[in-house]
Amino acid sequence: MNFILDYYNYWIVVFLMMTGFYIVISANNLVKKIVGLNVFQTSVFMLYISMGKVTGGTAPIVAEGVTQYSNPLPHVLILTAIVVGVATTAVGLALIVRIKRAYGTVEENEFDNKDDAI
């Protein structure tokens, strides 16, 4: 039981990563692929934050009478990662809009015969 509690966080994170990965490689629609990519990214964030947590600690803000803080370094890393993630999502979605305008579709299996037409 203790063993499961120790590793439960990591196993759920691996499950979420694989769900996101499956959506990316098997979805037909490009927007759904971007959603899968974001699911994958958020699960990776959860892995780092779970590693930084200390049982019995509090948030890393200096306060009276607190002896044990959770590790602030993964928080800083993930803060940067979240903002970079939304920046790449925005550029990816802009690319999808242009693909729709150029090819007329955003479904992956309809691209093959359209390429010769361009």
Added chain:
Amino acid sequence: MFVLDIISSILLIAGVFFGLSGAVGLFKFPDFFTRVHAASITDSIAAILIIGGLLLQTSFDLNTAKLLFILAFLMITSPTASHALAKSARHGGLLTMAEVKEKQQEQTH
């Protein structure tokens, strides 16, 4: 105080019950507008009961003011969201179940 703890537990349990009933209604109700009604119960009554229960847990300090602000914002924004949802559906032409039945009867006659 023990009495305050009991009252706050009752309020929290009642709030959770209404939230759960909103979720169950979202699955069981047959029509879009009835489902929106079920979901909007979570916005109004469940929010008031849960935040009321939490208010009784704090002593009278900054946390009380913060919880009251959160309650005020929830009461302004969540019913507006449900209203906007129902109004957009109506605007887009969605008919209630009674109107659908009327239309079918008109077509068969």
Added chain:
Amino acid sequence: MAELIDLVLLAMLALTALRIIFLKDLFAIVMLFGIYSFLSALIFVNLDAVDVAFTEASVGAGISTVLMLGTLALTGRKEKKSSHTSILPLIVVCVTGAALIYGTLDMPPFGHPDNPIHQHVAPRYIEESPKEVGLPNMVTSVLASYRGFDTFGETVVVFAAAIGVLSLLGIRRRKDKDTPESGLEAHHVLHVVAKVIIPLVILFALYVQFHGDFGPGGGFQAGVIGAAAFILYALVFGLPKSFAVVSPKILQLMASFGVLLYASVGLYSMFKGGNFLDYNKLAADPLAGQHYGIIIIELGVGITVFAVMLSIFYAFDSQAERSNIQ
């Protein structure tokens, strides 16, 4: 008790992600993604990462969902049936998942205070940052002062994303005579409530910006919340009125100004004799210098993120024909 909350929330998250695989309606998928972001923000609060939860809730459940809905308005709502089977992706995913789980068995157990990650570097920051930087929020002191270069790079990445989106899509200004009217003309309740809520949201964004030293907050969250207020205005009152309030030219100037402000703090500290972004040289007292440096660069970050998020939204929204999503 905190472990129980953790378990339940993670299970709900797994169910939400699983449901996304099997849906075909893209609108529902984007809404489920918003719910996924909110649930992960809750889990972050439970794991003591309050700054990260703030950012994830505002960025993931706010801006990402709005941009995806804006894309859906242009590309269509339903996913078509795929022509290949999904056996090979399933096999690849299962093999990778098994390998990763085998790898996690080697990791130190969750939450123990003597894990390797909590030795050497983290205790040094936890002990020295109140003396060297003087801020209560240790995440802000590491983000803005100890690792200021990385935050500078992040700001420039956000700016580059704005350049990318604007050069791909551009902001279409229509002539006055064929301006489409806003679809929300008849929503009087929304108009009144938006007029009440928007000033409060802008006030909250300013509070988060300047209170980032003492509690959760900082430049990124403040920029995103401020942009969300103006996005609400553009959605309720229509894009032409929103262009009149905050024009795209001003946003381009603001985005560049934020990055330049950040860089000029670094150059000024070099001018005063220290390294690039060495805040100790900004004032006579090193602690006061750190405070000045952190406030000014957070302001630069907040201005850039606000301008970039709003420009990206303008770029998506001005492409949409005023037709229903079919």
